[in-house]
Amino acid sequence: DVYYWECKGYTPLFPRILGHEASGIVESVGEGVNDLKPGDHVLPIFTGECKECRHCLSEESNNMCELLRINCDRGVMLADGKTRFSINGKPIYHFVGTSTFSQYTVVHVGQVAKISPTAPLDKVCPISCGICTGFGATVNVAKPKKGQTVAVFGLGAVGLAAAEGARVCGASRIIAVDVNPRRFEEAKRFGITEFVNPKDYDKPVQEVIVEMTGGGVDRSV
16 A cells, blocks of 8 residues: 555555455445345455456456456546545545545445455455455466465465465465565465575575476466
8 A cells, every 4th residue: 555655656646545455344335235234244355346247257357347447546436436535525535446444434335245244353354355365366367286386476465375275276385485584484374385585595586496396386476
């Protein structure tokens, strides 16, 4: 969010409420919303799905919804081109359709995913972005086969989720690449089997991985 706050490569739009990860409870729904009701537990999703366009109906590209694909420059609701936030009568703009750095937000129905009411809201919020991004990239796109080797670059939330995805797919070796050695022990819980710190070598890390695996990994995330 700091990246967009600094407006690197994007149109400055202020004031706006940033934030793209969260969990919450539906307080009310608009006209025509039938699959959600007040009290439902949900995760806001900044890459929404209208469930009707050709991308949403495709098994290969449902993160490219023609209506709700990510748009960092849009600061209003799609239905009427207006904001739902204001202060002293002046508009405050939205961010990627979620604006989660707030106690209350308003989103398109296609930008929330209903979750189990037993899921702890204070713990599941990363699933709305970081976890599903890494896990999905591995399981749905890279699709490593059982016994194959996988390299994961970076052990942040996305990288750990990617490693978990590789573990679930049955990868035999999951090699993590990160410059912070303190992350390695924790990463083992997500399936990481080996750790490579580029700072420990005087050659490109990809060459190190090629040597470790006798020619390279089957998948890289």
